[in-house]
Every structure is written in structure tokens, then in C-alpha cells.
Amino acid sequence: xxxxxxxxxxxxxxxxxxxxxxxxxxxxxxxxxxxxxxxxxxxxxxxxxxxxxxxxxxxxxxxxxxxxxxxxxxxxxxxxxxxxxxxxxxxxxxxxxxxxxxxxxxxxxxxxxxxxxxxxxxxxxxxxxxxxxxxxxxxxxxxxxxxxxxxxxxxxxxxxxxxxxxxxxxxxxxxxxxxxxxxxxxxxxxxxxxxxxxxxxxxxxxxxxxxxxxxxxxxxxxxxxxxxxxxxxxxxxxxxxxxxxxxxxxxxxxxxxxxxxxxxxxxxxxxxxxxxxxxxxxxxxxxxxxxxxxxxxxxxxxxxxxxxxxxxxxxxxxxxxxxxxxxxxxxxxxxxxxxxxxxxxxxxxxxxxxxxxxxxxxxxxxxxxxxxxxxxxxxxxxxxxxxxxxxxxxxxxxxxxxxxxxxxxxxxxxxxxxxxxxxxxxxxxxxxxxxxxxxxxxxxxxxxxxxxxxxxxxxxxxxxxxxxxxxxxxxxxxxxxxxxxxxxxxxxxxxxxxxxxxxxxxxxxxxxxxxxxxxxxxxxxxxxxxxxxxxxxxxxxxxxxxxxxxxxxxxxxxxxxxxxxxxxxxxxxxxxxxxxxxxxxxxxxxxxxxxxxxxxxxxxxxxxxxxxxxxxxxxxxxxxxxxxxxxxxxxxxxxxxxxxxxxxxxxxxxxxxxxxxxxxxxxxxxxxxxxxxxxxxxxxxxxxxxxxxxxxxxxxxxxxxxxxxxxxxxxxxxxxxxxxxxxxxxxxxxxxxxxxxxxxxxxxxxxxxxxxxxxxxxxxxxxxxxxxxxxxxx
Numbered sequence: 123x124x125x126x127x128x129x130x131x132x133x134x135x136x137x138x139x140x141x142x143x144x145x146x147x148x149x150x151x152x153x154x155x156x157x158x159x160x161x162x163x164x165x166x167x168x169x170x171x172x173x174x175x176x177x178x179x180x181x182x183x184x185x186x187x188x189x190x191x192x193x194x195x196x197x198x199x200x201x202x203x204x205x206x207x208x209x210x211x212x213x214x215x216x217x218x219x220x221x222x223x224x225x226x227x228x229x230x231x232x233x234x235x236x237x238x239x240x241x242x243x244x245x246x247x248x249x250x251x252x253x254x255x256x257x258x259x260x261x262x263x264x265x266x267x268x269x270x271x272x273x274x275x276x277x278x279x280x281x282x283x284x285x286x287x288x289x290x291x292x293x294x295x296x297x298x299x300x301x302x303x304x305x306x307x308x309x310x311x312x313x314x315x316x317x318x319x320x321x322x323x324x325x326x327x328x329x330x331x332x333x334x335x336x337x338x339x340x341x342x343x344x345x346x347x348x349x350x351x352x353x354x355x356x357x358x359x360x361x362x363x364x365x366x367x368x369x370x371x372x373x374x375x376x377x378x379x380x381x382x383x384x385x386x387x388x389x390x391x392x393x394x395x396x397x398x399x400x401x402x403x404x405x406x407x408x409x410x411x412x413x414x415x416x417x418x419x420x421x422x423x424x425x426x427x428x429x430x431x432x433x434x435x436x437x438x439x440x441x442x443x444x445x446x447x448x449x450x451x452x453x454x455x456x457x458x459x460x461x462x463x464x465x466x467x468x469x470x471x472x473x474x475x476x477x478x479x480x481x482x483x484x485x486x487x488x489x490x491x492x493x494x495x496x497x498x499x500x501x502x503x504x505x506x507x508x509x510x511x512x513x514x515x516x517x518x519x520x521x522x523x524x525x526x527x528x529x530x531x532x533x534x535x536x537x538x539x540x541x542x543x544x545x546x547x548x549x550x551x552x553x554x555x556x557x558x559x560x561x562x563x564x565x566x567x568x569x570x571x572x573x574x575x576x577x578x579x580x581x582x583x584x585x586x587x588x589x590x591x592x593x594x595x596x597x598x599x600x601x602x603x604x605x606x607x608x609x610x611x612x613x614x615x616x617x618x619x620x621x622x623x624x625x626x627x628x629x630x631x632x633x634x635x636x637x638x639x640x641x642x643x644x645x646x647x648x649x650x651x652x653x654x655x656x657x658x659x660x661x662x663x664x665x666x667x668x669x670x671x672x673x674x675x676x677x678x679x680x681x682x683x684x685x686x687x688x689x690x691x692x693x694x695x696x697x698x699x700x701x702x703x704x705x706x707x708x709x710x711x712x713x714x715x716x717x718x719x720x721x722x723x724x725x726x727x728x729x730x731x732x733x734x735x736x737x738x739x740x741x742x743x744x745x746x747x748x749x750x751x752x753x754x755x756x757x758x759x760x761x762x763x764x765x766x767x768x769x770x771x772x773x774x775x776x777x778x779x780x781x782x783x784x785x786x787x788x789x790x791x792x793x794x795x796x797x798x799x800x801x802x803x804x805x806x807x808x809x810x811x812x813x814x815x816x817x818x819x820x821x822x823x824x825x826x827x828x829x830x831x832x833x834x835x836x837x838x839x840x841x842x843x844x845x846x847x848x849x850x851x852x853x854x855x856x857x858x859x860x861x862x863x864x865x866x867x868x869x870x871x872x873x874x875x876x877x878x879x880x881x882x883x884x885x886x887x888x889x890x891x892x893x894x895x896x897x898x899x900x
Contacts, residue, residue, distance in 0.1 A: 148241060151284040157652040158263050158288070159631055160324060160638035163234075168285030170241035174218075174265075175281070176205040181219045184211060187251020188220050190408060195258045203281055204273035218261070220254050221247040233326070234291025237261070239283045253291075255410045256324050260288060263322070267659040294591060296565050296606030297637040298327035298414075299630065301622075304334035305360055306613040307380055307392040308622065314405050315619075319627070319665070321409035323634035328406055329475065329608060331416045332394075335444045336360070338425035339393045340415070342461050345430065352425025354384055354391035360614040361390070363775065363846075373621040373666070396468055403469065414527070415469050418477030419458060420511050421446040432457055434489035443482040443772075449511045450491025459518050466522040473542065474519050478512050479529035502535075509535030516541055527565070530557075537562060546572075546610070549802070549875045554593055558600040566591040566607045569848060569875050572633070574625050575612040576848030580673040580692060583653075584646055587632040607637045615846075620666040627660060627667035628653055654695035654732075661734045669730050669738035672698060677841065678744040680820050680855040684721040685745055689714050691730050700728035709735045723747045750818045751836050753861015758812045758898045763865075765791045768806030776844050777830050777868040780806045792894050794867050794880040806870040807878070811899035812862040813892075821858055822883040825867070826851040828875045834866040849877050862898070 148170030156165055178199075182192035192209045195218070200206035207218070227249045230236060235248040235257035246257035261283065262269060268279045299320055301308065308316075317328060332340045338352035361376060368374035381390050394402070406413050419426075424444040427433040432454040433445040447454040465474060483504040486492040496507050509532070516526040516538055527542045530553045537543065543557045548569035557564045566572070571589040591607040609630060616622050631653055635644065660667050674690040689698050698714035699707045707729040714728065723746050730738040766785035774780075783806070791797055794809055813835065815821070823840060825833045830844035835856050843852040869878045881889040 148285070151286055154651070155284055156264070156286055157655045158260055159649070159652055159656060160635040161643055161649070161652070162260070162288045162290035163640050163643065164287075164289040166287040168238075168240060168287060170285045171282045172216075172239050172241055172244055172285070173280065173282050174199065174203065174207075177216060178205075179208045179210050179214050179217045181214055181217050182209055182211065183220070183222050185222050185251065188222055188254055191251055191254045191258055192220055194255075194408065195261075198258075198262070198269070199281075200273075202269045202271065202273055202276055202279075204276075215243065217243050219243060219245040220257075221245065222250070222254070223247045224249055226253075230289065230291040233295075234289075235260075237286070237288040237290070239264070239287075240285050244283060252326075252410045256290070259322055259324060260290070263656075263659075267662045270659060270662040292324065292638045293640055294604075294606030294637045296327055296608070297325045297634070298329055298565070298567075298606065298608030299325055299626075299633075300329035300331060300567070300608055300610040302331040302334070302611060302613045303339050304331060304337040304613070305358075306376070306617045307337065307339060307390075308613075308619065309392075310394065310398050310402060312619045312622070313402055316622070316626075317402075317406050317409060317411055318663075319630065320411055323631055324638055325634060326411055327606075327608065328411050328413045329416060329610075330413050331418070331612075333417050333425065334422045335424040337391055337393075340399065340417075340465075341393060341395045342464050343396070344460050344464065345426075345457070347429040348425050348461075349393040351429055353393040354382070354389040356387060356389060358390075359773065361617070363615055364617045367615070373618055373624055374615070376617040377619070396464075399468060407470070412471050412473075413469065414471045414473045414475055415465055416475035416477055417461060417465055418479070419447065419515070420449060420454075420508070421479065421481035422477055423447050426457060426461070430457055434485045434492060443480050445485050446481050446483075448489060448491055449486060449507050450489060450493070450495040455514065458515060462515070462519065463522070466519070466524055472523075472525055473527050474524045475527040475544070476512070476515055476519075477529060478508065479531045479546075481508055481531070483508065505535035507535070509537070512541070513538050533557065542605070544608075547875070549877075552595075554604070555595050558596060558603040561603070563603050563605050565605050566593075567610050572607065572609045573612070573848055574609045574629055575614070575616060577850060578625075578629070578668055579850065580671050583629060583632050583670050584650075586629045587636060587644070587646055587649055589633065589636045590641065591637065607633065609633050623666040624668045627665055628656070628670070631656060650693045651695075654693045657695075657732045657736070658734060661732070661736060667736075669696070669732060669736055671738040671741055672728065672730055675726070675741070675743040676822065676853040676855060677742075678746060678854045680746050680748050680857045681720075682747070682749065682820065682857060684719050685747075686717050686719050687726065687745070688717045689728060696730045696732060698728055698730055700726060702726055706740060707737075709737065720745055721747070748857045750857050750859035751863065752859050753815060753863055754812070754836075756812070756862055756900070758862055758900045760899045761895070761897070762790045762792045762899060763794070763809045763811035763897050764899050765789045765797065766808040766810075767797070767800060768808075768870075769801060770804050770806065772804055772873060774804070774806070774870050774872050775830075775846055777806070777832055777870045778844075780808060780868060780870060790899075793892065793897060794878065796869075796871075796876050796878050800876075802876045803871065803873050805876070807867070809865075809867040809869075811865060811897055813865040814862055814896045814898055815858045815860055816896075818859045819857075820855055822853060822855050822887075824851050824853045824881045824883060824889060826877070826879050826881070827869055828877040829870060829872050831867060831869040831878060833880065834864075834868075836863045846872055849875065853883070865897075 150169050151167040180192045182188045196207050233252050235253040237257045238245045248254045264283050268276045338348045342348050364374045428438040432447045434448040439445045486504045519526050530545045542563040544565045545554050546567050592601045592604050674688045699711035702724050728741045769786050825841040828849040829846045833841040841852050841854045
């Protein structure tokens with residue numbers, strides 16, 4: 123018996139040694155397999171992988187924040203795997219361990235975390251529940267994309283997590299997204315879905331623009347008419363534009379469920395009850411996101427002005443912008459304070475945003491009560507009257523335990539030392555520097571990078587990725603006052619959920635890395651390789667994102683003998699399909715496999731496709747075989763160009779409208795740009811003369827404008843960059859012979875920033891300024 127036991131033990135020992143010797147070593151994790159966005163501060167690839175299965179548990183300490191994170195993670199895993207992990211407090215092997223460790227504060231800060239995965243388990247450590255939550259979002263991205271869909275579709279999925287150590291924390295405290303629900307309204311369900319997007323990419327502030335001239339979207343119980351009347355409107359000029367664009371793009375179709383019959387009229391609108399808002403606030407809070415409400419005032423306050431007669435005239439009117447509330451009426455301040463009292467009680471956010479942008483002060487100039495207020499308060503002018511209003515409202519909010527945010531117009535007339543400025547006007551370049559020099563906190567949302575309602579092009583994603591909230595002119599000692607950055611989604615021309623997805627994604631992902639990742643760790647090529655792998659996840663989440671399009675060709679491409687067509691999908695993992703017969707490309711059209719030559723004119727259409735089959739916008743280019751156009755035999759030796767200058771009321775949406783207008787004056791300009799003497803809003807320019815071409819050549823021109831513009835050379839349209847949009851470049855070519863060629867540039871600007879320039883590209887595709895002596899006139 124004893125000999126049998128010894129023999130058996132010896133045999134088992136040798137078998138176990140043999141099993142270990144034959145077991146394959148754990149495979150090292152490749153850094154390219156770690157596609158976390160935003161990129162963490164530190165990533166150390168490990169070995170092997172951890173498998174989440176029915177036996178996996180989640181270990182969480184007795185901490186309210188940690189318990190919430192654990193419960194949410196368990197629900198997420200149950201949804202996708204069909205097995206809900208037990209949440210336990212005692213240590214367990216083969217588990218996901220959540221740990222609160224206050225000593226990590228010096229290493230990862232209040233929102234950072236340490237994530238470790240091995241074949242034996244996963245550990246997420248942080249100072250607080252916030253850090254643990256961000257650690258679970260990293261886990262979410264390390265798991266297969268099918269985590270975002272129901273278990274019934276995931277029978278064959280293996281839930282493996284690669285071995286890796288991540289030590290991470292955000293660069294900026296404020297990482298925000300904004301949504302305007304005034305111009306077009308969005309359901310509570312969609313707002314929650316958008317918050318889910320934010321959570322996945324570690325945003326923590328949701329700026330909710332709830333009121334504006336086009337709609338009041340938040341129930342205020344003391345003033346029911348704000349929503350009973352102010353939440354509904356007849357068709358707006360924005361709707362007209364959307365309906366026109368919807369003929370070619372279904373994402374512009376206005377959500378039909380938001381129309382209703384009221385008083386015999388078809389009205390558009392909707393609003394959130396306070397109970398709705400509490401639900402959304404709680405939903406966001408669970409995902410470590412704070413909802414910051416904006417109640418725009420004293421301008422953009424039309425619903426209140428219309429319902430309660432607090433304008434200078436007692437009724438609402440429009441002159442460029444709506445009439446603001448009367449800063450000379452005490453009843454106006456009473457209304458504001460009562461509204462803000464309910465807002466402060468409803469929102470736990472420490473910040474309340476009051477807007478204070480684009481106030482039409484011409485009403486105040488004519489108002490006896492406003493002028494009396496200016497005199498009594500010893501104010502200099504209407505700018506200081508606005509500052510008086512803002513300071514008074516800020517003091518009221520401070521009394522409620524809140525802090526105030528305002529758009530950068532709060533600088534005008536003097537900004538208090540305690541206000542937070544949200545910078546948006548990219549053309550007022552010194553505003554952030556002035557604010558931090560005064561000691562104010564600043565949140566950066568410049569039009570140049572952060573207005574996601576501006577149309578996208580091939581370079582948009584890289585441009586957003588390059589955003590740095592700390593501008594070069596900010597002194598190093600004041601950089602800490604830059605709280606972070608935010609992207610804004612104004613919805614004049616975003617009438618549907620699909621359109622909102624399209625405008626937000628994937629720029630939102632690029633911004634996430636811009637405001638989280640250490641500057642030293644940012645790299646566009648690396649990001650571009652990672653973001654394409656996220657498209658699978660977005661597909662599973664049913665996000666109607668915009669597939670980044672291609673570059674390499676222009677709107678029109680001119681050649682003399684033959685042309686080599688080179689297309690570039692700009693990101694790995696995407697493929698190009700094209701047609702030359704005028705038809706729309708599909709995922710089954712001819713695949714682009716490399717450069718090819720053409721020797722005749724044709725229209726080429728191409729689209730970029732993901733591996734899941736989602737296509738980009740159609741990219742259309744005209745390939746034109748031409749001869750060099752001869753120059754005109756004219757005498758034109760005066761320097762510069764003739765410029766007809768127009769000013770008009772708001773509403774122009776195309777340069778063609780200038781044809782029916784008379785210019786305010788005529789002037790001469792040295793080159794193609796907006797003259798310094800021009801107003802910054804609601805202007806038009808028509809620049810005419812000649813361009814002096816030095817040699818026969820195919821010239822590549824790039825016309826950039828905010829808003830619309832067109833370029834004609836020799837009477838032929840070269841670039842059509844028309845329509846309302848931000849600073850947007852379009853590039854095209856013309857075969858021009860040496861000599862003088864008539865040139866005409868038409869431009870309009872319909873509000874906001876103003877910009878216009880024309881560049882020529884060299885043989886390497888680099889922009890260069892057109893020499894001033896190329897422009898002449900008779």
C-alpha cells in the first residue's frame with residue numbers, strides 16, 4: 123500500500139512537470155494591440171491574457187463610489203456576455219479587483235487610475251470612484267467591440283483582455299462636450315446615448331444649452347409660459363435650409379415626431395420636465411459626467427421676453443439678434459433670479475452658464491430706463507451696462523453656492539475676478555491671455571478647432587487632434603488657469619440624431635485625446651492607426667459617424683496631356699472604391715489599388731469604406747483635359763483689385779444674393795482678403811481685376827473663407843465654396859497661359875467669424891502667398 127502511494131505520487135509529480143514544460147509560454151502583448159483612446163500617460167505591455175467568463179467576479183471595497191462602478195461594470199458585462207459577475211468584497215482569484223488607494227494621489231491625481239491585467243486577473247486602483255470608472259472604460263476598450271451589443275449576438279465571442287499595465291491621468295480637469303437643443307430639439311433617450319459616447323472617451327462635462335431665441339427647453343415651474351409657448355415655433359429659416367439639404371442627404375430630415383398641431387398651426391418643439399432633467403443628471407453623474415446648464419441671458423432670451431414683457435419695449439423684436447431683456451427694469455432681474463433659483467435647485471453642478479453673448483445693445487442705446495441705469499450706476503456705456511448685469515447675476519449665483527461661466531463677451535465692460543470665461547470667438551485672439559492675466563479661469567472652445575457644427579473635410583480630424591487648450595501666448599505661470607477644452611454642437615443645421623452623430627464623431631474622439639493625453643504622448647499617425655480600430659465599436663453601438671474621407675485630388679483637376687490619379691484614404695484599415703461613369707460608388711465598386719493614368723476628361727467619384735462596409739461622403743472630382751488659356755490683351759497696370767463692399771441685415775446664405783444688392787461703397791484692396799475697415803458681421807465683397815500669370819502652367823488655387831465664396835478666372839468658375847460654414851478651404855486647378863486673366867472673387871459673411879484668402883500651391887502641394895504684384899486693375 124505504501125509502495126503504491128509513493129509510486130503514484132512520483133508519477134503525478136513527473137506528469138505535472140511535463141505539463142508545465144509542454145505548456146506554451148505566455149505570448150507578449152504587442153503595443154499595437156493596445157488601441158485605448160484617449161492614449162494613456164503610460165502603457166507597459168505585459169504577457170498573456172485574462173479571460174472573463176461565468177466564474178469571474180468583481181471585487182469592490184466598502185465604498186459608495188467603488189460599489190457604483192462595480193455594479194455598472196457587472197451590468198455591462200451581463201448585457202454582453204449573458205453572465206452577470208457577482209460583486210463581492212472579499213479578495214478572489216480570477217477576478218476584476220477594484221481598489222481605493224489614497225496613496226496613489228501623488229501618482230495619478232484625483233481622476234487617474236492604475237490598470238493591471240495578467241492571466242491571473244485584473245486590478246484597477248484609484249484614489250476615488252471617478253478614477254475607478256475611467257479604469258473600467260479602459261477595460262471596456264480592451265474587450266472586443268461586441269461588448270456594446272446584447273449577449274444573444276455574442277455566442278462565439280471570447281472575452282479576453284490582453285496583459286498590460288496602464289498608469290493614467292487626465293491632462294486637463296475640464297473635458298467637455300456641448301449640445302444645443304434650442305435650435306433643434308433632442309429626446310431624453312438620445313441625450314443619454316450621447317452621454318454614453320462621452321463616458322467611453324472619458325469626458326466629464328456636458329454643457330447643455332437649454333435656452334435660446336429658437337426655443338426654451340427646460341420647465342420652470344414658476345413661469346410655465348416659458349415652455350408652454352416658448353418651447354414651440356413655426357418653421358424657421360434654419361428649417362428651410364435643412365429641408366433643402368434633405369433632398370440630397372437624409373440626415374437633414376427634421377425629426378417628424380417633434381411636430382405637433384397647436385392653435386391651428388403646425389409647430390415644432392419640445393422640452394424637458396424637471397423630472398426628465400433629474401433623470402438625465404443622475405444618468406450622467408453615474409458616468410462621472412457633470413451636466414452644466416446654460417440659460418442664455420440677457421440676449422438670446424426671446425421666450426422670456428415674449429412671455430413676460432421684460433424687454434426695453436415690452437415686447438420681443440429682432441434686429442440682427444433678438445431684443446435683450448431690459449437692464450433698466452427691476453422686474454427683469456426678478457424674473458432672472460426666480461428662474462435661476464429653480465435652476466440652482468435642480469442642477470448639482472457647481473457651475474451655471476449664463477451665456478451673455480451676442481447682446482444687441484442698440485436697444486439699450488435707445489431705452490430711457492437703460493440710460494437711467496447707466497447714469498445712476500456711473501457706467502461708461504452699454505458695454506459696462508452688460509458688465510453690470512453679468513456681475514449682478516454672478517453675485518446672485520454665488521449666494522446660491524454656485525459659480526458663473528459666461529462666453530468671452532463678459533470681458534467687454536469688465537469681467538469680475540471670480541467669473542470663468544468660456545472662449546469661443548477665434549478672431550478675438552487676445553481674450554484668453556487677458557483673462558488669465560487678470561487671474562480668471564478659462565475654458566477653451568475656439569471656433570478654429572471646437573465648433574463641430576462646422577462642416578468637415580479631409581483634414582478636419584487631424585486639425586481637431588492638433589488642438590491645444592494652452593495657446594502659445596499664455597504665460598507658463600498662468601497655464602494652470604486654462605481649465606481645459608470643449609467642443610460645441612450648435613444645431614441650426616443639425617435637425618436629426620443621425621446628423622448629430624455625423625457631426626460629432628469621430629472628431630469627438632480626437633478631442634478626447636487632445637484634452638486628456640500628455641502633450642508629449644500625442645502623435646497623429648499613432649492616433650490615426652488607433653481610431654480606425656474604434657470604428658468597429660461605433661458600428662456595434664449604432665453610431666452614425668462620419669467616415670474620414672480621402673485626400674490627394676481636388677474638386678477639379680486639370681491636365682494637358684495625361685494625369686496620374688493618386689488617391690489616399692488617409693488612414694490604414696480603410697479602402698477606396700470608385701467609379702468613372704457618374705454612378706455612386708458602393709462597397710462593390712472597383713477597388714482603388716494604386717495610381718493610374720487618364721488621358722481624357724471624366725468625372726471620378728470615390729468613397730472610403732470601413733471593413734464593416736460603412737461608407738464616407740462621396741468624393742467627386744472633375745478630371746479635365748485642357749489647353750492653356752490665353753491671357754487677355756488689355757492694359758492693366760494699377761496695383762490691387764477693385765472691391766465692392768456690401769453691408770446687410772442677417773439672413774444672407776449665399777453669395778448669389780449680392781447680385782440683387784447695391785454696394786455700400788467701393789474701394790481698392792491689395793490682395794484677396796477682408797479689408798481691416800470692413801465690419802465683421804453681415805458683409806459682402808466682390809473683388810475684381812486681373813491676375814498676372816508669369817508662365818504657362820496648371821495652377822492650383824486654394825480659396826478659404828468663412829462663410830461662402832466663389833472664384834472665377836477668365837469668366838470661368840474655378841472654386842465654389844459657397845454657403846454658411848466656418849473657415850473652410852476648397853482647392854481647384856486652372857490651366858493658364860502667361861499674361862493677364864480676369865479674376866473675380868465673391869464673398870459673404872453671415873455672422874460670427876469673418877475670413878477670406880486665396881493661396882496658390884507649389885509643386886509639393888504646399889500653400890504659398892500669391893505675390894501682391896500679381897493683382898492688377900485698369
